Amino acid sequence: MIDFTLTKKQQELKDGLNQLGRYVIRPMSLEMDKKKDVPETFLRNFMKLSKSFQNEDVNEFTDAEAAPAKPRDPSKPSQTNRTAAIGAEELAWADAAMLLCMPGPGLGGPPVRATGTPEQKKRFLGMFAGMADGELKWGAYGLTEPGAGSDVAGIRASCRRDGDHWILNGRKCYITNGARAIWTVIFATVDPSLGRAGHRAFVVEKGTPGFEVGKIEEKLGLRANETAELVLEDCRVPDANLLGGEEAYASRAGGFMTAMKTFDNTRPLVGAMAVGIGRAAYEYARDFVRENYVLSRPIPRYSAIAERLAKTSRRLEAARSLVYRATYLADMNIPNAKEASMAKAAAGQAAIAACIEAIEICGAHGSIQGEHALLEKWFRDIKVYDIFEGTGNIQRVVISKRILTDLKAF
Numbered sequence: 001m002i003d004f005t006l007t008k009k010q011q012e013l014k015d016g017l018n019q020l021g022r023y024v025i026r027p028m029s030l031e032m033d034k035k036k037d038v039p040e041t042f043l044r045n046f047m048k049l050s051k052s053f054q055n056e057d058v059n060e061f062t063d064a065e066a067a068p069a070k071p072r073d074p075s076k077p078s079q080t081n082r083t084a085a086i087g088a089e090e091l092a093w094a095d096a097a098m099l100l101c102m103p104g105p106g107l108g109g110p111p112v113r114a115t116g117t118p119e120q121k122k123r124f125l126g127m128f129a130g131m132a133d134g135e136l137k138w139g140a141y142g143l144t145e146p147g148a149g150s151d152v153a154g155i156r157a158s159c160r161r162d163g164d165h166w167i168l169n170g171r172k173c174y175i176t177n178g179a180r181a182i183w184t185v186i187f188a189t190v191d192p193s194l195g196r197a198g199h200r201a202f203v204v205e206k207g208t209p210g211f212e213v214g215k216i217e218e219k220l221g222l223r224a225n226e227t228a229e230l231v232l233e234d235c236r237v238p239d240a241n242l243l244g245g246e247e248a249y250a251s252r253a254g255g256f257m258t259a260m261k262t263f264d265n266t267r268p269l270v271g272a273m274a275v276g277i278g279r280a281a282y283e284y285a286r287d288f289v290r291e292n293y294v295l296s297r298p299i300p301r302y303s304a305i306a307e308r309l310a311k312t313s314r315r316l317e318a319a320r321s322l323v324y325r326a327t328y329l330a331d332m333n334i335p336n337a338k339e340a341s342m343a344k345a346a347a348g349q350a351a352i353a354a355c356i357e358a359i360e361i362c363g364a365h366g367s368i369q370g371e372h373a374l375l376e377k378w379f380r381d382i383k384v385y386d387i388f389e390g391t392g393n394i395q396r397v398v399i400s401k402r403i404l405t406d407l408k409a410f
């Protein structure tokens with residue numbers, strides 16, 4: 001049964017990351033946003049520090065991903081996704097752009113874990129071993145194209161077999177860590193008229209001839225994190241890099257399902273990050289009210305503001321509960337597409353509302369750069385949480401498809 005109590009290790013992780021966020025990351029946040037970068041020394045130190053958070057539940061922060069999964073005691077269900085959500089909320093509370101810059105396979109990890117052959121998992125995830133003392137490395141996930149964002153089935157990037165290689169052509173846009181990634185999972189189609197059935201997923205390695213970085217985007221928020229365009233021009237990718245091998249695509253929706261399975265794991269984590277940003281804004285406004293309103297303003301006005309804080313807090317708590325439920329199902333290997341979408345949709349909306357409320361509650365202070373510049377930054381950072389990994393509308397489509405299964409229109 002789902003249990004909301006954090007384990008001792010999860011509580012330690014949460015407390016440790018909160019301290020790190022409060023005293024190290026937050027003070028750097030505005031500078032990172034301005035410079036559109038996270039200092040490498042910080043990332044390097046974080047990788048070293050993260051070793052101290054390692055335990056069997058914190059796979060997100062271990063070097064051991066390439067190793068075969070240890071048999072799990074059935075009486076102790078996995079907590080991997082839950083623990084990752086706890087860490088994601090806490091780090092996003094500190095600085096969400098910094099969190100997206102964390103070295104590791106990133107969004108490219110879930111499709112490799114879900115669909116890769118044992119050899120591919122070992123090879124591609126193994127590349128990230130030893131980062132605490134060695135080179136920092138990133139992975140990326142290349143699905144979106146100009147004209148095919150929400151409409152995943154409509155991708156146009158093409159792939160065709162040529163001997164023991166595949167030739168890839170097309171463009172991918174808005175790819176998180178796309179320029180710095182040592183490899184990117186690229187989705188392409190053997191024939192657009194086949195729709196989902198034509199999809200294939202490849203691990204395309206940096207430096208492969210014909211695989212180039214296009215423009216780096218200037219963004220509203222999350223400015224310290226890189227978002228890149230990737231261009232494939234007659235890019236030859238070996239057969240060995242087709243995720244899961246050809247047999248993985250024997251079923252009609254093999255490649256498409258690789259993309260979708262990724263979302264089942266990542267949407268709750270994106271929801272957790274949104275809760276982290278929303279909580280940051282809410283706590284900021286709450287503390288502002290404590291310091292500026294309680295003693296100096298008339299009580300009726302204060303109670304109206306207190307009610308808004310209560311509503312914001314309630315919505316964030318509810319969103320976190322949905323995130324925990326979705327991660328619980330993922331940890332138990334129970335299908336969670338509906339719950340993952342519910343968690344992400346609710347968290348994005350609750351956090352956007354929290355950021356708007358916080359700015360309004362702080363009055364003019366909230367909209368002016370300077371003293372309260374973090375509020376302004378969170379307000380810019382949060383919007384994309386209702387866009388990437390599927391917009392809010394798309395989450396509602398996913399949910400409605402699963403609650404109206406017997407209607408032909410769906």
Ligand SMILES: Cc1cc2nc3c(=O)[nH]c(=O)nc-3n(C[C@H](O)[C@H](O)[C@H](O)COP(=O)(O)OP(=O)(O)OC[C@H]3O[C@@H](n4cnc5c(N)ncnc54)[C@H](O)[C@@H]3O)c2cc1C
Nearest residue numbers: 141142143144149150174175176387388389390391393394
């Ligand atoms: C900062 C950032 C990072 C990103 N990182 C990545 C990444 O690493 N990898 C990657 O592959 N992609 C990434 N993306 C792309 C992101 O996933 C897409 O932007 C997103 O899926 C929306 O697609 P779109 O921008 O093409 O919008 P569109 O699909 O064109 O949508 C436009 C509007 O139409 C609505 N809409 C579309 N279809 C429907 C429908 N059927 N029903 C109702 N409403 C609909 C949408 O909700 C939206 O409001 C990133 C985007 C951003 C901004």
